[in-house]
Every structure is written in C-alpha cells, then in structure tokens.
Amino acid sequence: MHPVMQRLRALQLLADGGSLSDVSRATGVSRASLREWRDRGPGALPATGACWVCEETVPAASSGYARLLGYYLGDGCLSRVRSVHALRVSCDRAYPGIVEDVTAAIGEVRPGARVQHVRAPGVVVVQSYWKHWPCLFPQHGPGRKHERTLVLAGWQREVVERHPADLLRGLFHSDGCRANNWTRRLVAGEMKRYDYPRWQFTNNSPGHPALVLRGARLGRRTVAAVELEDDLGLHPRRGGPARRAARAQALSALTPGVGRPGRPR
Template identity: 60%
Template sequence: MHDASTRHLALALLEQGLTLSQASRETGVSRSTLRAWRSDPRATERGTGCHLCASVPLDAPAYAALLGYYLGDGCLSRAQRYWALRVSCDAKLPGIIDDVARLITAVRPTGRVFRIRAPGVVVVQSHWQHWTCLFPQHGPGRKHQRPIVLEDWQRAIVEEQPGPFLRGLFHSDGCRARNWARRTVAGVPKRYDYPRWQFTNVSTDIRELCCWALDMAEVPWRQSNATTISVSRREAVARLDELIGPKR
C-alpha cells in the first residue's frame, strides 16, 4: 500500500511523459500498480477510506472526541508500511479504554483496534497509512515543543461538536476532583465541599483550544496556574458533566 503523496508524485511523473519503467525507478512503485493508477487515477484513492484523500464521509462527533484524546494522550508512530495511532489510557478506567476503541472504529470502520497492556496502562492502537491525514498536528518532538494549530476543516468540526472534543481532552488530561474550603458564618466555622473539573497540559496551544471549546459550549472557566484550566462554578461543572460524562 502506498500513501497519497507517493501516488500523486507517480501520476505527476507519468503526466510529464516518463515511461512506466522510469516512474517505477523514481518512486519504487511497481509498473503494474502504476499502470492501474494511470488507467483510473481515483481508483486507489477510493479504496483508502480517508476523509481527505478520497472524500469519504467522516463521523464528526467521533472524530472530534478522538482529536481531543489525541491532543491529550495520543501520538503517531511510523512503522515500515503504516502509521500507528496510539492513545495511552489508565488501566483503571475501562470506560475510557472502550470509548477510545469505539471512536477509532467509528472514524475508520474497516481498521483493526488493538489493546496493548503495560504496567498501569492500556494503549489503544490502530494502524493506517492515513492517520497523518486526519491528525496533521503530528511532528517531531513533544507536542508542547511545537505549534499545535488546527486545520480549517478540523476547526469546523470542533465548532459543530465542542462537547465530544472536550470529552476527549478532559478524559485524557483532565480530572474531576472534590475541593473544600472553610468559611466562618455568623461566627461558626463551616466546611464547604464542591466538585471541580481540571484540565492540565503543558502545551499553551492545547490549553487555548480547550478554553476555545469551553467558550463555545458556554462553560465558564479560569486558569488556576501556568498549566491548568479549572471549571469550578456549580452550574459550569453541571454543564460540563452533561457534555462529557463521568471519567471512569
């Protein structure tokens, strides 16, 4: 299987007048494959299942959530013939593991999903040549060491589906905790307990995307420290609970 860039290069060389043998030497693609591409340039693209390369419909809510998981605890790794999408999940949260697996299947129905166990972690993994098409934020180094900017088509999806996007972010790099405070009322000290959602990420760009989605979902937030976004007001926590569900 060859990626879209190789296919497009080969077709361009053939259009420039190179023979099948010459194009094969330039690209490493067999003459029979080049002949098939030349006969029907869109034939191989239709078989990729890729939203961008073949205009295949994309499950927008599932993709928005998977994008959130990818930005939180996901990565892409290069193998010889494919890219591996990996999302690391806490082994004590089976609901999150199942959610990621379902999302990957919804985004790429014909692919296989693997669950790789390590101490304290389950890595949900899927292999495909086109994961970099769907997650163009991939690049060398850690996410906080490079710009993370959504493409226009990704922003359009998140604008339509901020709730699923927030679910992916908060269920990967977020937590729901109970905070408490002491106050004196009429001379009597009282303790107040209240829930709070927090999202922690070292990347400024990813935190800003989280705040952008919270604004679209009309969930008030504040920045607690240099790396943490908090949702603390009672009505805001209830709204976020409704949007993303429990983390378990």
C-alpha cells in the first residue's frame, strides 16, 4: 500500500499537468496505479472504526478535516477517558450554526461516529470519543496549546494546502471574529465609500499553522487576517462575472451562515 503522502503528491503532480510517465518516474508509482487513482479516486475510504493515519490511506473528507483542525486549534482539546480520547470543541451558545458546523465536520471525518452536545451556561461543548483522535491531531500534548510550538505534520500540510479556506473557517469561527472594514476612494471625481468583510483571529502559539497559509496576511505578529479586497483580490463592488464568482466561492467557504458582520465569530 502506498503511503498517504506519496498518493497525495502523485495526484497533485497529475493535477498540475504532469503526464503519467513523468509522474511515475518522479514518484516511483506504476502508471497503472496512477491511472487508477486519477480515474477512480486515490483509494477506498477506511471503515468507520479505522484510522486512515495508522493505515496510511488517503485522508477521508479532506475539507472536513481541514475545518475540524481549525476548530481544534482554536477552541478544541483532547482528553483521555479510560481507553479512548474525547475530542471536545467549546462553542458559544449564541451561534448554533457553529455548533452544527463542528458536528458536521466530525461526521465527515469519521462517518457514523456518535457526536454529543454538552450544554453549560453560555456554551455548548461538541464532543466525540475515539481512540485515534491523537493520530489525527498530533499537536496534542501536555500543557496549553498557546504555550507550545505547533507544527503541522507532512500529511496535514498536504491537506491544508488543498483546503486553506476550510482551515481558516475553523480558525476564524473559534478564535476569530468577522467585522466590516471600509475605505474611501476617488471614483470619477467623487469620493465613494466601499464596505467589505474582514476576518481575523489571534493566537500566540509559535509556528501556528495558519501563519504560513497563502491568503492569510500578518496584521501583527500574532494576528492573521484575511480581507477580500487586499488578500484575495476580490473587491466587493468591482470586477466582472469571474471575479464575482470567485468572491462568492470565498465567502461560501469562510462564512457558512454562522456569523454576522460586526459581531464575534
């Protein structure tokens, strides 16, 4: 069985326009296997109780995992409970859409898993038990996350590079906020005001994965921000159909209907 990183690298080379022969020489994978991955997918999804990290298979529901990784790095934690681990993500009760999004992400990563909602004053803790959660989140360790250096594993970086907006979505809706930014510009001799959304989050962990994402800009050393106008090149009131379609796609990925401009998350 080919390791997950080798499969992902081969698929990326094919997606970049490489021929079967060139990719085969670069990766050492037969052309027949490459053709199979290209035409039918990189492999069967693991069983519900299986861990695709331990089995070195291609990550199931990569976009869901990138989103869940953002939630874990923000307001999540792992706790050992007897022979298993509990993944817990604390959510503000004022934003039920975020609770639903975290629940859906867990379901995408581990289909059929039981997900519980534990309610406390002002908070809903979304939790799920599984012995393999530490495999999926190797950043787990003793002490507080913001006091430790967080480094992505190689296979995690592959997933994040494919789904950067999903990771940002989890980060912004856990440790971040969304607000309206505005600017004034001279248009046809007249000053006009333009409003556009801005997302940002704060995290003090050295080497935080989001700081290396394309599309994320460092506003300060510990603050990453994304503005549709500057960072994604998507001015809210300019551009043709292609630009507007790209803006809609970015908005869809970053805002699943769980936050409001000017309010936290």
